[in-house]
Amino acid sequence: MSKALLKILIVVESLDVNDSSATKGRVALIMNLKQCGYVLKVFHYTRRKITLSGIECVAIPEKKWTVWYWLSKAQLIIKRWFKINLNNHFEEKLGFSFAFFNDVKSIKDSLSKENSFNPDWILTLSKAASFRPHMAVLKLPKLHEKWLAYVHDPYPMHCYPEPFNWFQPGYRQKEVFFKEVSKKASYTIFPSLLLNKWMGQYFPKFLDKGIVIPHQASEMVSEEVLHPDWFRGENFTILHAGSLMKPRNPKGLVEGYQLFLKRNPNAEDNSQLLLLGQKSYFQAYLNEKENEVNSLYLSVGYVDFNTVLALQNSVSVNVILEAKSNISPFLPGKFPHCVMANKPIIHLGPEKSEAYRLLGKQYKYHAEIDDIENIATIIESLYQTWLKNNNTLQLNRQDLEDYVSVSNLKQTFSKIIKS
Secondary structure (H helix, E strand, C coil): CCHHHCEEEEEECCCCCCCCHHHHHHHHHHHHHHHCCCEEEEEECCCCCCCECCEEEEECCCCCCCHHHHHHHHHHHHHHHHCCCCHHHHHHHHCCCHHHHHHHHHHHHHHHCCCCCCCCEEEEECCCCCCHHHHHHHCCHHHHHHEEEECCCCCCHHHCCCCCCCCCCCHHHHHHHHHHHHHHCCEEEECCHHHHHHHHCCCCHHHHHEEECCCCCCCCCCCCCCCCCCCCCCCEEEEEECCCCCCCCCHHHHHHHHHHHHHCCCHHHHEEEEEECCCHHHHHHHHHHHHHCCCEEECCCCCCHHHHHHHHCCCCEEEEECCCCCCECCCCCCHHHHHHHCCCEEEECCCCEHHHHHHCCCCCCEECCCCHHHHHHHHHHHHHHHHHCHHHCCCCCHHHHHHCCHHHHHHHHHHHHHC
16 A cells, blocks of 8 residues: 555544643644545544544544443532542542543444444544543554554653652552553654653663654644734744643743843833743732733733744744753643744753753753743843844754654654554
């Protein structure tokens, strides 16, 4: 069979790009596989109809007449009425929640009924700490020789590097599950070389079977997006887009920006720092800073994906903010979008990180997340360049554009096909 007619059955947890950054990444990968010329059929558990142009999409229905379904509902009722959460107790015993088992059965049964597509490969995609499609395919041994298991993040949670790691209820059963995934999948796909190596410490088979396919640049903006009123496009604008989880502390960025303003008073009128996304742990701190700094803007919760994508292409500088850690093996989902925007990237994170590995040790706009002095210096350097000629503020990294391109994706997949 020619490469153009390669058939891939994709099993994905969600196709709703507004439910998480993870789903955005999974949909971008699907759409780029379509651009490669492959024939795709997508089974998804979004539980409502979603279409992707030129791709057959099948919404997997939730099974509502199973023991797992009724146990999950009973557990929710007990929690709601009596304020007693039994989920952790049962997950400790069984390894997974009742809802997880029911979702896996729903996905597995739908896949079992598929008999017309006859794929060359089956690709499982998930999000967060779920991996429901992986469990479903694990329960279908006839698919294992065609199975491409995509591992987007460390799993189970205690496999995360500090400061993220913690032991989930049922972690031993989760370890057994993922060890089986590493053994039974024909190949495992990672968005990051460091993540592949990191997970190989826990499950050595990942080192033998791992293939790196970076997060893909997305072209999902289907109509012209108007910039919001609070965006001042004529100014020197720095953007951080994404939720601020507890380990991703924005204080260094905010106070580095304040120090920059102190040294460059005129910049208060022609610069802007935008923080878009959920603030959660840092809400009180950031609200206080917003009152202090007129040119700091905080979004009110979530900003839709199309708007963020448009802003990433319009601002002066994009920021990638990672946790304070010895290592960050993740490739941020926004990395390819920042690369394709062709704007300078301020990388705030450890030296041993996938993003910094790709940017290169010679990349000068890098600092630890709490290095206020260095962050202020980086911002000032970019600002001075912008003052001279804002058109010179470009990333200019054709190597990275090629790395996140469809052509590289197809080249990587061709290695799988020939094996």
